[in-house]
Amino acid sequence: MHRVAVILLYDRQQKVLLQHRTDDAPFFPGYWAFFGGGCEEHESPIATVIRETEEELCYRLTAPRFVLEQPFSVQGLQCRLYLFMEHYRGDKNALQLCEGQNWGWFGPGETEDLLMAEHDRRALQAARELIAQEQLDYDH
Numbered sequence: 001m002h003r004v005a006v007i008l009l010y011d012r013q014q015k016v017l018l019q020h021r022t023d024d025a026p027f028f029p030g031y032w033a034f035f036g037g038g039c040e041e042h043e044s045p046i047a048t049v050i051r052e053t054e055e056e057l058c059y060r061l062t063a064p065r066f067v068l069e070q071p072f073s074v075q076g077l078q079c080r081l082y083l084f085m086e087h088y089r090g091d092k093n094a095l096q097l098c099e100g101q102n103w104g105w106f107g108p109g110e111t112e113d114l115l116m117a118e119h120d121r122r123a124l125q126a127a128r129e130l131i132a133q134e135q136l137d138y139d140h
């Protein structure tokens with residue numbers, strides 16, 4: 001089973017950071033997705049997501065939280081997605097796009113028209129609900 005661990009950074013306005021995959025990516029070229037990547041053979045998903053975030057955004061995660069895991073398949077390959085999220089409180093200009101053709105911060109309702117895999121869209125929706133709930137708890 002191929003395991004993939006990904007991170008969703010979000011800010012105080014509930015904007016989330018997504019990656020626009022390159023047009024020559026072997027899987028999901030040109031799709032919008034999470035930053036992250038495949039787990040090495042003996043690597044835990046949390047270790048993967050920390051490593052991949054450093055590689056792809058030059059950022060060391062401080063408090064990633066597990067959101068969900070879900071199966072998906074791509075080109076007949078059975079895979080498992082592990083999604084983590086972290087509230088990013090730092091300077092956005094300190095992040096660097098080291099992989100992917102583009103990136104963006106998207107508020108609620110701003111991702112509907114993006115080209116995304118259905119399983120990623122579902123995972124994003126689940127994370128958004130947690131982020132919104134957290135904001136409500138914070139405000140009250």
Ligand SMILES: Nc1nc2c([nH]c(=O)n2[C@H]2C[C@H](O)[C@@H](COP(=O)(O)OP(=O)(O)OP(=O)(O)O)O2)c(=O)[nH]1
Pocket residue numbers: 004006025027028032033034035036037038039052072074081099117120
């Ligand atoms: N990075 C990433 N990959 C995803 C997401 N959703 C999803 O199904 N995948 C799939 C695409 C690939 O089949 C697999 C791994 O993605 P990848 O190409 O980014 O990662 P990789 O391990 O090959 O290499 P890399 O990021 O270190 O270059 O996971 C997602 O949101 N982000």
